[in-house]
Amino acid sequence: MSRYTAPLADLRFVLHDVLEVTTTYARLPGCAEATRDVVDAVLEEAAKFAEQVLAPLNQGGDAEGCSYDKATQSVRTPKGFKEAFAKYVDGGWIGLTAAPEFGGQGLPETLGAALKEMVDSANLSWGNYPMLSHGASSALEHHGEDWQREVFLKPLVAGAWTGTMCLTEPHCGTDLGLLKTRAEPAADGSWRISGTKIFITAGEHDFVDNILHLVLARLPDAPAGVKGISLFLVPKFKVARDGTVGERNSLACGSIEHKMGIHGSVTCVMNFDGAEGWMVGQPNKGLAAMFTMMNTARLAVGLQGLGLTERAYQNALAYARERLQMRSLSGPKFPEKPADPLIVHPDVRRMLLTQKAFAEGGRALALYAYLQEDIARHSADPAERERAEALVSFLTPIVKGLLTETGIECTYHALQVFGGHGYIVENGMEQFARDARITTLYEGTTQIQAIDLLGRKVMQLQGVGLKHFLAEIGAFCARHAGDATLAEFIAPLGAAAKEWGELTLDLGKRAAANPEEMGAAAYDYLFYSGYIALAYLWARSVAAADASTQSAGFKAAKRATARFYYARILPRTQAHVAAMRSGAANLLELEEGQFG
Amino acid sequence: MSRYTAPLADLRFVLHDVLEVTTTYARLPGCAEATRDVVDAVLEEAAKFAEQVLAPLNQGGDAEGCSYDKATQSVRTPKGFKEAFAKYVDGGWIGLTAAPEFGGQGLPETLGAALKEMVDSANLSWGNYPMLSHGASSALEHHGEDWQREVFLKPLVAGAWTGTMCLTEPHCGTDLGLLKTRAEPAADGSWRISGTKIFITAGEHDFVDNILHLVLARLPDAPAGVKGISLFLVPKFKVARDGTVGERNSLACGSIEHKMGIHGSVTCVMNFDGAEGWMVGQPNKGLAAMFTMMNTARLAVGLQGLGLTERAYQNALAYARERLQMRSLSGPKFPEKPADPLIVHPDVRRMLLTQKAFAEGGRALALYAYLQEDIARHSADPAERERAEALVSFLTPIVKGLLTETGIECTYHALQVFGGHGYIVENGMEQFARDARITTLYEGTTQIQAIDLLGRKVMQLQGVGLKHFLAEIGAFCARHAGDATLAEFIAPLGAAAKEWGELTLDLGKRAAANPEEMGAAAYDYLFYSGYIALAYLWARSVAAADASTQSAGFKAAKRATARFYYARILPRTQAHVAAMRSGAANLLELEEGQFG
Incomplete structure (x- = not known):
């Protein structure tokens, strides 16, 4: 019952008017082919795929879920998922952003992100399969040996195989230092991997014949903790150095999880029993390689939050226009109807505007971050690369943390607009809320994003990314200082950036005196930073709209939504400031035994 | 897998130390039997029932759900639900607060609320069946004719039958003025009811033989809108004026809904096809009678939010103590273990303290409101009755609105503490989140509570309830003005009350000029008011704990939790103030066609 139309007008606006991506692409080695025509054509074709192939499978996938056959240790994905993957591969989508030398189309990651937003709106569960392959591809591209890229990366990019990330074990998720999976050397230079991994997305399925597991494990002599972790390639069917695919490897899916949502995305317990694998990168340096995948995946999960926000909003908006209930407080707006549509009511508008503000603002922020990723990867200028790298590294926990949390908030609002009908499965709204709930948990909880942001990116790295970002906001404010039409945004944005x-x-001073102060402020700092970052992108969006050839209605909508954001969302920062300024003591005072 | 231990210590603390209920009961006609011994005995037995009978059925009820047999139009409830209801009836729980002349035990509603919190913690879905009976009983007690109370009320109070509220129709939920169900007079003084009602909780089930539907319908000559609605008693099996139960009435459950949660609570489409019914109260005055049920039900749904908060918290706390992951930022707290338990981490503590603050503060607020209900019902002093009635009427949308929204927030936090394990069905945490999601929708959405609070209780009724509440806070602050140990709470509480x-x-002035201003502020006003109300109850709780014979640890925990509340939750009011002060324009500016 739920609908989806790809937000092409806003995607084009963000890419062309706000970020002017093709101006950047034109001067980035390897990106010049991504002209405006190419970008627009890719967006349109991606929209069709998402709307016509993936969206119709979403509710059925939720209802049917994945099933596990104990006898064969195999997984059946929901009806249509496998065929959709084949179409995705045929359409060239799977390798859209991969390097041409490995069979990819070499298009910018920013464009891949636009595709991914649409995929996630259409069918979040299904989107996890290509997302995991993309993560595995990144790790191999950056850390694999030449033969590994030839033998393993090419089939991933071609969509002949898919990939996984095998990190979590029953006793450790966040704390990978505790992991126990072992790797023992074999005579031929390969390794024998043994251990149990849980929460393995796409660990077993029926899309393709071979599945390539990227597995964290310890060597026999590895030091304790995170400094003793190595990364291995462990395929479902053994693969020799010459690329020959051999017999079934000694690994299997032992069971699958029953989850709150993303029922079409299979979550496996994977048992490795002396399985043959190949080391990626250096011994005991596995975590660094894994973080390449992880960072890619974190931004991508941010897009999941965005995708759900967009789709939930579209459905809430349609319902608010159709459903007649009560009269406007200032008198009937549609006297000829038995009641006014929900959209006349101020609080329904508040809920809709909140979703619109996070969808459009979140899109601008996420694509801004991805553009930095493209610059960091392709620019010929080392200083520009370094700046972009610092920016994307700083923004990754914000995009992941904020857009997933606002995804939960927005799917909540969208369901609320439906009233009791939102709670009914067939209307589709509750699925968005259930699916959204995973996004603040996997690829690092919001708490981990918060510590990554404040503890690592800001404090440990001397805030280099933040400084670049604040400087950019400062330059934007200075550029528009005399612009009366933007003054309503520039003044509060400047004040927020200063604060x-x-x-x-x-916070840095306080944390230097007591490290608990960092942990006590990190969560609020993540939201605080995210809301200001969105305020910047909203101000930029208004400026870009005004300067563009967009319609008067489009410009008016951007301005009105920005006004709403500044008036009713941005003030949330003040509650976060108060919480941060209150310090760690109020969190640490209560003794463990006194909690209850 | 999920656990539950009734919070007896805190229930006793709130009832005896904070609210001193038995002092009030002693002077209220009809309540004197509720001595401290009686109260404590009831709490203990209720705890046993909730823990031992209801809690074990919760996860199974969710997994199995209710099933509908099309051939017989009957509903089967989950395994054990029917037997638990029989035990509830045998134990005298169903009629705990009903008047003795109808077979009840006549105990105060405050005690019934304590029971209900425990029931809802243990098994929210199951709790809906007695809740609906309770609502139907209230309506009959207040609006039924003598013979109706004799014939219909007694079997409800005895638990021989159960009740429902049939309001919603496919095209109208909130807007009851649109309802179409018709009632036509029969020669014997009864009526023939025809129409379709949806979202009917406990509309059909297998607990008891007869089900009494309280149905809103229109007479043939009824005026349009809400002034043309009458209330009818329509039993599943016909009941004559002498109480004789006859043949099956011409009504049936046509189907049941598939919902996000509360799977054990059946939600029915009810078709009435000329069904025999009896009018309750006066023609065209049905809404007033229905509001008696509704207000009872709204406070009760607030308790559902509280019950889920409490249980989710208990499980999150246990997990945070057991699960070892990472080291404390200020150095290992449990060096002998491979990692520290989650509870050492500041942000885990923030999530736990948020839950604790809303559970304990919410309990104090809800029971405070229920005590006003008892006073309003039983006091011999008209002025005291009037004041209590104004207070409970003012607090009802706050208790319903705030405790259900914080129930959603807290079940979110509790799940988050579990990390990825919270998303797995068997761990039980995701059920709490799904179950909680209904509570801001039924019995009036949060938006309806907000308008009831600001539009009706504050503006239309000249804020009489608010004035009493502010006067009480003022008196409390004055009483403790010189108390140095409470100064940290009294100062901000006084400032908040003034604001x-x-x-x-x-807001009143602005709404007088433009009614949209009320609608634009109502949602934020609800939260704003709720947070200050909780601040009052938290300050009272600290004062009551200090003055009590509770242990030093108990007193310290109350104080530390109150400090946390004042430092990290109460500042949320400032974001709401900013939103309210921003006015209606930013919600109304965007034209309907420009939303997307």
């Missing part, structure tokens, strides 16, 4: 810098310094 | 009064006046 952001000062607050960060203050 | 609450001023803000209300300001």
